[in-house]
Amino acid sequence: MNKIREDSPEYLEKKRFFDSLMTVYGRKTVLEALQDSSTFIYRLHLAKSNKTASILDEIIELAKSKGAEIVFHDRQALSRISKNANQDQGVAADLQLRGYALYDEFLSKSHSQKNYTLLALDGVQNPQNLGMIIRSACAGNIDGILLPQKGNAQIDPLVIKASAGTVFRAPLLRCKDLAHALIDFKKNGALVCALSSHATKELKKFSPDAPCIYVLGNESEGISTEIFNLCNEKICIPMNNGVESLNVAVTAALIAFK
Known part of the structure; x- marks a missing residue:
């Protein structure tokens, strides 16, 4: 043979x-x-x-x-x-699934979209958080979720339940390595944004005139150094009453409905 x-x-x-x-x-x-x-x-x-x-x-x-x-x-x-x-x-x-594809397929078709908004997940390991992020992205103004094959929670019954079934129609863009995927998107004109408490630009006032990818980091450690260094924009969500940060799924919802 x-x-x-x-x-x-x-x-x-x-x-x-x-x-x-x-x-x-x-x-x-x-x-x-x-x-x-x-x-x-x-x-x-x-x-x-x-x-x-x-x-x-x-x-x-x-x-x-x-x-x-x-x-x-x-x-x-x-x-x-x-x-x-x-x-x-x-x-x-x-x-x-209709929304489940490799990221380069999205890139090859993105020329037909003047601007698009993506979420990129860098080490989101809690299945409930992943499911809620998918649900918010599917309901809101998000064109895709960059989901690396390793480093994040895997699609399992807990994720599916937390997503309320939206995982079956959500725009999930798979990649082997998030850094390589983000570099490819940047080469094609996309802005890559990190949420940082030290940034001066506020999310609600940020209106990019180019395709934009918001990176969401690990629940305890945030965005990895490698990915943070790839970001060309730093965005903050102002906090009141001494609150230091928001749950990653809540942050995703704020971005999705910005």
């Missing part, structure tokens, strides 16, 4: 497709995802050891109606797919 070269167009196209998929797990989570009309399911993964249950019957019927491939695995193989053997409940699904 001929092996596909890793630099061949065929391989790269296939890799981009699989990189565009989001894997979710857990019976209720998968069921809710399949009930959303906007989701396309590529493959449903089930444990061979699953016992008969009405929720599994419903999941299988929905997956079939959406044209999904259904694959049965032993428990060890399924745990490698879900990456959470303790909580997958014998079910995982590979989904292709």
